[in-house]
Amino acid sequence: MTDKIPDPPNYPPYSAGCAPTEVHVHLTTEQPEESRWDFRWLQLGRNTKCLLVSVITAPWWAGALRDVRTEQGQPGAWFMAGAALCAALWFDHIRQRFVTRVFVWTAALGAVGALPLLSAFVRMMTGSPA
Secondary structure (H helix, E strand, C coil): CCCCCCCCCCCCCCCCCCCCCCCCCCCCCCCCCCCCCCCHHHCHHHHHHHHHHHHHHHHHHHHHHHHHHHHHCHHHHHHHHHHHHHHHHHHHHHHCCHHHHHHHHHHHHHHHHHCCHHHHHHHHHHCCCC
16 A cells, blocks of 8 residues: 555635625724713602502501500610611512512601600710700
C-alpha cells in the first residue's frame, strides 16, 4: 500500500462574485431621565383602600388595647401595641398582600385611638410624667 495523501479539492475562488457585507451597529448609552417627582412608592390607591377597611377594624383593636391598659397598665398596652405593629409590618414585608396591609393600618390606628401618644412622647423625651 502506498501512503499517498490525496490532492486538495479544486474549490472556486472565495471572493468570486461576492459583495462585501457591511454591518452597522448603533449603541445608545444614555438612559432616559427619570422624573424627580415619582411617588409610586407610596402606593396611594392600595393604602387608601386598606385604610378604609381598617377604619372598620381599628376600633376593635383599640378596644382591646384599652382593656389591656385598664387591666395591666400603660406599659403592657404599649408593649402589646408595639408587638402587634411589628408583627404586622413583618408579615406585610414578607407577603405584601391586601390583608397584611390592612393589619398594619389596623394596628397603627388602634394604637393611636387607644393609647395617649402625647403624654407617652413627653415621658420618653424628658423622663418625667406629663
